[in-house]
Structures are given as C-alpha cells and as structure tokens.
Amino acid sequence: MSMKRRDFLKTALASSAAIALSPGLVGNAQAATDILVGSIHDLSGGLDAYGKPMQDAMVFAAEEINAAGGLLGRQIKIVTKDPQSSMQQYAQLAQELALRDKVAVLHGGITSASREVIRPIMRKTNTLYFYNTQYEGGVCDRNTFCTGQTPAQNLATAVPDIMRRWGKKIYIVAADYNYGQIVSQWVKKYALENGGNVLSIDYFPLDVTEFGPTVQKIQAASPDFVFSALVGGAHVSFYRQWAAAGLKGKIPMASSTFSHGQEHIVLNAPESDGILVSGNYFPSIDNPANKAFTAAWAKRFGADYPYITELAAATYQGMHLWAKSVSKAGTLDRAKVLEALESGMSFDGPTGRVSIDPATHHCTMDIRLGEVKEKKWSIRETWPQRAPLDTSSVCDLIKNPGENQQFVIKI
Amino acid sequence: MDYLIAIGLEVVSGIASLVLISIGLAVVFGMMKVINLAHGEFLMMGGYATIAASKAGINIWIAILVIAPLVVGLVGLVVERLVIRHLYGRVIDTMLATWGLSLLFIGLVTTVFGNTTSGISSPLGAVNIGPIGFSAYKFFIVAVAVAVIVTLYLLFKLSRFGLIARATMQNADMSAALGVDPARVYAATFAIGSALAGLAGGVLAPVTGVVPSIGAAFVAKAFITVIGGGSAVLVGTLSASGIFATVNQLASFATTPVIGEVALLGAAIILLRLFPRGITGRFFKGRI
Numbered sequence: 001m002s003m004k005r006r007d008f009l010k011t012a013l014a015s016s017a018a019i020a021l022s023p024g025l026v027g028n029a030q031a032a033t034d035i036l037v038g039s040i041h042d043l044s045g046g047l048d049a050y051g052k053p054m055q056d057a058m059v060f061a062a063e064e065i066n067a068a069g070g071l072l073g074r075q076i077k078i079v080t081k082d083p084q085s086s087m088q089q090y091a092q093l094a095q096e097l098a099l100r101d102k103v104a105v106l107h108g109g110i111t112s113a114s115r116e117v118i119r120p121i122m123r124k125t126n127t128l129y130f131y132n133t134q135y136e137g138g139v140c141d142r143n144t145f146c147t148g149q150t151p152a153q154n155l156a157t158a159v160p161d162i163m164r165r166w167g168k169k170i171y172i173v174a175a176d177y178n179y180g181q182i183v184s185q186w187v188k189k190y191a192l193e194n195g196g197n198v199l200s201i202d203y204f205p206l207d208v209t210e211f212g213p214t215v216q217k218i219q220a221a222s223p224d225f226v227f228s229a230l231v232g233g234a235h236v237s238f239y240r241q242w243a244a245a246g247l248k249g250k251i252p253m254a255s256s257t258f259s260h261g262q263e264h265i266v267l268n269a270p271e272s273d274g275i276l277v278s279g280n281y282f283p284s285i286d287n288p289a290n291k292a293f294t295a296a297w298a299k300r301f302g303a304d305y306p307y308i309t310e311l312a313a314a315t316y317q318g319m320h321l322w323a324k325s326v327s328k329a330g331t332l333d334r335a336k337v338l339e340a341l342e343s344g345m346s347f348d349g350p351t352g353r354v355s356i357d358p359a360t361h362h363c364t365m366d367i368r369l370g371e372v373k374e375k376k377w378s379i380r381e382t383w384p385q386r387a388p389l390d391t392s393s394v395c396d397l398i399k400n401p402g403e404n405q406q407f408v409i410k411i
Numbered sequence: 412m413d414y415l416i417a418i419g420l421e422v423v424s425g426i427a428s429l430v431l432i433s434i435g436l437a438v439v440f441g442m443m444k445v446i447n448l449a450h451g452e453f454l455m456m457g458g459y460a461t462i463a464a465s466k467a468g469i470n471i472w473i474a475i476l477v478i479a480p481l482v483v484g485l486v487g488l489v490v491e492r493l494v495i496r497h498l499y500g501r502v503i504d505t506m507l508a509t510w511g512l513s514l515l516f517i518g519l520v521t522t523v524f525g526n527t528t529s530g531i532s533s534p535l536g537a538v539n540i541g542p543i544g545f546s547a548y549k550f551f552i553v554a555v556a557v558a559v560i561v562t563l564y565l566l567f568k569l570s571r572f573g574l575i576a577r578a579t580m581q582n583a584d585m586s587a588a589l590g591v592d593p594a595r596v597y598a599a600t601f602a603i604g605s606a607l608a609g610l611a612g613g614v615l616a617p618v619t620g621v622v623p624s625i626g627a628a629f630v631a632k633a634f635i636t637v638i639g640g641g642s643a644v645l646v647g648t649l650s651a652s653g654i655f656a657t658v659n660q661l662a663s664f665a666t667t668p669v670i671g672e673v674a675l676l677g678a679a680i681i682l683l684r685l686f687p688r689g690i691t692g693r694f695f696k697g698r699i
Contacts, residue, residue: 209619213663216417219543233528237620244546246537268532
C-alpha cells in the first residue's frame with residue numbers, strides 16, 4: 001500500500017486544490033479531530049497467524065473506547081500497516097506512521113527482531129511505543145512499554161512446576177533468533193536451579209519445515225519432556241511430524257509459544273492434546289471480566305472466530321493502559337502521558353489486574369499454566385501478580401531515564 | 412542399533428524426497444535442455460491442489476496421487492503452448508520467462524489462498540522399530556519415488572513414446588524428417604515433467620505444509636541435484652540425490668538442520684569441482 005511519488009503528488013495537488021476551493025471545510029476535516037493510533041502487525045506472511053488477532057484486538061479496543069465516548073472527547077482511529085513478515089517493511093512503515101501520519105502512539109511488532117527495528121525509530125521521532133508480545137525481557141527504554149510477559153514471570157514458576165509433573169530431563173527446540181535463543185537459556189537456568197538437566201538445545205531458522213532428523217535425535221536422547229519455543233507457520237510442521245512419528249503419547253511437551261500462533265487450531269486435536277503452555281491469557285479464564293470480553297469479541301468478530309490469542313489480549317490491555325493514561329493526563333502530550341503511564345497505571349481486564357512497573361515499563365500480571373484438550377484450554381495453575389524481575393534486575397528507568405538498550409540479562 | 416536403523420530410514424526417505432523434488436526438473440532439463448525456473452512453483456501448486464482437494468472432501472490419496480499431478484500437468488501443458496515453445500534453444504530467454512512465470516504463480520496463489528501457511532496432517536500414523544517411532548508416511552514417500560523412477564525407466568526405455576522422445580531430443584530435425592512432430596513430443600515431455608513436479612508437491616504437502624513462497628526452498632535443491640547429476644535423467648538424479656541427501660541427513664543428525672543444508676551445498680560445490688559435467692558426465696555415460 002505504499003504510495004508512489006507520482007500518486008502522492010497527484011493526491012497532494014488534488015487535496016490542496018480542494019482545500020483552497022473550500023476553506024470552510026478545513027476545520028471540519030476528519031483528520032483534525034480523530035486521534036490516530038498506529039497499528040503495525042504482520043497480517044500476511046509466515047507470522048500472519050500472530051498478527052491478525054492482534055490487529056483485531058486494536059480495532060476491538062478502539063471501538064470499545066469510542067463507544068464509551070472516545071478519548072478527550074475525540075474518537076480513536078486506527079491506522080493499520082501490514083509489514084508482511086518482512087523487516088525492511090517494518091522500518092519503512094514505522095517511519096511512515098511516525099512521520100507522515102504522526103500517530104499519537106504506535107502499537108505493534110511481533111518478533112523481537114521487528115521490535116528492535118521499530119523501537120529506535122519511535123524513540124527518534126518521539127512517538128510512544130507499545131510492544132504487546134511476550135518476549136525474552138531486558139528492553140530498557142523510557143519511550144517503550146512492554147505489556148507481554150517475560151521469562152522471570154512465566155518460566156520461573158512454570159518450569160519447576162512442569163518438572164514436578166513430568167521429570168527433570170528436558171530437550172529444548174527453539175526458533176533461531178534472539179527470542180528463541182534467550183528463552184532457551186532461561187529454561188536451562190530454571191531447570192538447573194531446580195535440579196533438572198537440559199539434554200540439548202536445537203535451534204531452527206523460521207523457514208525450516210523438515211524436522212525428521214530432530215525427531216529421531218530427541219527419541220534417542222529420551223528426555224522426560226520436550227520444551228518448545230518454536231515460532232511461525234513453518235514450525236507447525238514440527239508438531240505434525242512429532243505426532244506422525246507416534247511420539248505424542250510417549251514424550252510430553254511444554255511450550256512458551258504454542259497457541260500464540262493458533263497452532264492448536266491449525267493442528268488437529270490428537271496432534272496437540274496434552275501440551276502445557278504458560279502464559280497470561282487463555283480464553284477459558286473464569287472471571288466476569290473475561291466472560292464479558294470473550295462475549296463482546298464473539299459478537300464483534302463472529303462466534304466462529306478461530307482463537308483470541310495471548311498476544312491479542314496483551315494488545316487489548318496495552319491499548320487500554322495507554323487510553324487510561326491519556327485520560328488521566330488530559331492531553332496527548334507525550335511527556336504528560338508518559339508521566340501518567342509511570343504513575344503505576346493499571347488496568348483490570350480479562351486476565352485480571354495488569355499494572356505498569358514504572359522502573360522497567362514492563363507489567364506485573366497473573367501467570368497461568370494451561371493444558372490443551374480438544375483445541376480448548378483448561379487452566380492447571382495460577383500464579384498471581386508476577387513482577388518482571390528479570391528486566392528489573394538490570395533496568396531502572398527512574399534512576400536512569402536516558403537508558404536506551406535491550407540488556408542481555410546474565411543468566 | 413535402533414538408532415542406526417532410524418538414521419538409515421531418515422537417509423532413505425531424504426533421498427526419496429530429493430528424487431521427487433528434482434525428477435520433474437530433470438526430465439524437462441535433461442530431455443529438452445529447458446531450464447524451468449518455475450519448477451519450485453509447480454511443486455507449490457501441487458501442494459495447494461492436494462490441500463484444496465482434500466479440504467473439499469476428496470480422499471487424500473486421490474488428492475495426492477491423481478489431482479495434484481493432473482492439475483499441474485495441465486498447467487504445464489498451457490505454459491508450454493503459451494510460453495516455452497516460442498523459446499526453444501534460447502536458454503537465457505527461457506530462464507527469464509520461467510522466472511517471470513514463477514513470480515506470476517506466487518502472486519496468483521497468494522491472491523487465491525492468501526499468504527499464509529496451510530497444511531494437512533500426515534495420513535497413516537506411526538510405526539515402531541524397536542523403541543523408535545517413525546512416521547509411516549515416509550515409507551509412502553519412498554514407495555512413490557521408487558514407482559516414479561521405475562515408471563519413467565519403462566516409459567523412456569521400452570515404450571514407443573519413449574523411443575520417439577529420446578530420438579527427438581537427440582536430433583529434432585532428423586526425427587521430423589522421419590515423420591515425428593517434434594512440437595507434440597516437446598509438449599508431452601514438458602507436461603510429464605510438470606505433472607511429476609505436481610506429484611512431488613502433493614506428496615510432500617502433508618510433511619512440510621505449503622505457503623505460496625515455498626517454491627524457492629525446493630527449486631534450489633532441485634537445481635543442485637539436476638546439475639550435480641549431469642545429463643542422464645534417471646541415473647543422474649538418483650546418484651546425485653543419493654549423495655546430497657545422505658550428506659544432508661547425516662550432517663543434520665550430527666549437528667542441526669541448518670548445518671545439514673550447508674553440508675549439502677558444500678558437497679555440491681566439491682562434486683561440481685571434481686565433475687564439472689555432473690556425475691553422469693563421468694560415470695554411467697549414455698544411460699537414461
């Protein structure tokens with residue numbers, strides 16, 4: 001959807017002519033009254049299964065806020081960009097959103113790689129940035145807010161719990177980029193601390209689809225369970241080939257990423273039943289806020305909507321945290337909104353309470369352990385209000401507000 | 412011991428996959444000296460034909476073994492009539508034209524099915540060899556590869572069509588003088604090559620899943636195999652697949668699938684340095 005220079009000139013000429021001819025209309029132009037919110041998620045390509053629910057969550061939250069009277073008396077308008085699972089597109093589209101559309105805030109980025117493309121652009125252009133994906137932790141940037149959970153929140157409790165269920169020998173398979181590599185190290189750390197043992201860690205680029213030798217290697221190593229941090233459409237083949245080799249009932253599997261890309265919807269039930277996943281959101285959470293949320297979602301997007309992912313819930317919460325802060329600040333001015341966000345802003349939503357930790361710009365939230373059965377999740381454990389201790393061990397934005405980097409946390 | 416058997420089976424199924432991926436290209440390149448850069452997209456369309464047919468309720472085996480080769484064979488026939496036949500003997504032009512076609516096919520399939528990964532589950536289930544579980548579908552892949560090689564051998568070696576086809580490839584003018592219509596032979600050969608690519612795409616779809624851009628992953632491997640194999644279509648493909656897949660799978664077992672791919676490319680470079688005209692440029696001369 002990028003605009004060619006010639007088209008741009010045409011449009012610019014046409015619109016300036018229109019404005020010159022009808023000066024009375026200028027004040028009523030829609031763009032002047034709506035608050036523009038940037039949304040940049042992969043809606044096509046290998047990561048589309050992650051991006052589409054996040055985009056829907058943006059629209060859903062905006063419509064909810066608009067229906068309740070809008071923000072500062074104005075309506076929110078989502079400006080959507082699809083980077084097609086390509087990093088070059090992320091750079092270009094993020095700049096467009098910040099410089100041309102001048103959005104009040106940008107929500108988006110899915111992989112950690114894309115976040116690190118967006119983050120410096122948003123900082124340079126003084127545009128608030130929300131990253132609503134669970135990730136490996138360590139981002140320390142006063143302009144950026146991370147509303148997804150990080151390893152110290154979900155793995156610190158989940159890994160020992162899963163080891164109690166299944167045993168101490170773990171085989172890790174992970175996506176070959178910063179997320180998979182760092183999360184594997186966290187799993188290893190928590191396994192070792194609890195008397196466990198990691199037999200091997202195998203990394204796979206996002207386009208690998210052939211897992212035959214890996215499946216055989218895992219069998220030969222005979223772990224007590226497999227931990228998967230695989231990502232994207234191509235990696236779904238792993239779960240298929242795992243089940244095809246008849247290992248589903250033999251060696252159990254846990255994951256930090258399974259279901260975020262709707263894997264359990266794409267796969268058939270026998271291929272995914274019994275997999276344990278730790279995270280913040282599952283649609284089966286039993287509280288009134290979530291019941292209302294899922295009912296309203298079904299009403300908006302249809303009862304046959306594939307799956308409200310954890311990343312969609314985090315995006316929804318991110319939008320509301322931002323909107324509440326704008327209301328509190330009473331202005332869109334970045335510095336004032338930042339202050340409001342850093343005032344311990346919290347939102348009670350479908351996952352329970354989510355509150356921003358002012359020192360790290362990460363969120364404290366409930367963590368749960370879910371087990372998939374017939375494409376539905378039953379919640380096995382809940383660990384309330386887990387703080388982002390990994391990031392807070394290295395990042396203090398109150399003391400060092402100028403900090404701007406992703407710390408690689410020493411594990 | 413069980414582990415060794417498992418490695419052996421993975422190697423054999425790897426060879427079979429590589430044979431299937433490259434045989435369609437080998438037929439078109441070996442017989443007609445046409446370099447079809449859209450070969451990967453032919454495989455991709457075979458995969459989509461299988462998945463679409465299977466989701467429409469057609470029996471999965473019919474979808475893989477009949478629908479996929481039929482659909483892609485027809486596409487191949489149309490492509491030959493519209494594009495390729497104007498370009499015989501012009502290697503560079505054919506490469507450009509087929510590369511353009513590959514982009515067109517990716518675009519068309521993306522428009523119809525969306526730029527997203529689709530897949531179906533592997534039929535058959537698992538077999539156990541000792542304590543090691545193994546996907547029974549891999550035996551099916553091996554069986555299809557064997558059947559394809561045997562059928563092609565019989566077709567080209569024993570049938571009248573095979574004789575005419577080989578004669579036309581060797582000297583089109585001479586066979587035309589003897590009453591053969593080379594244009595029809597070329598069209599049939601290209602359609603067969605396309606149908607084989609479609610079959611391979613259909614067979615592999617339940618293992619890898621399909622996405623419109625998956626052709627790129629196939630075409631590179633297919634080319635390396637065909638070039639490494641040299642001029643003999645069947646013997647060349649078999650021997651090159653045997654070497655490359657073994658190197659790939661063993662390296663994957665010893666390290667990771669990434670290193671496995673690197674090892675495959677490394678083996679190809681060494682092989683082409685030793686035999687610039689491919690394996691069959693040195694051994695098995697004059698075979699099919």
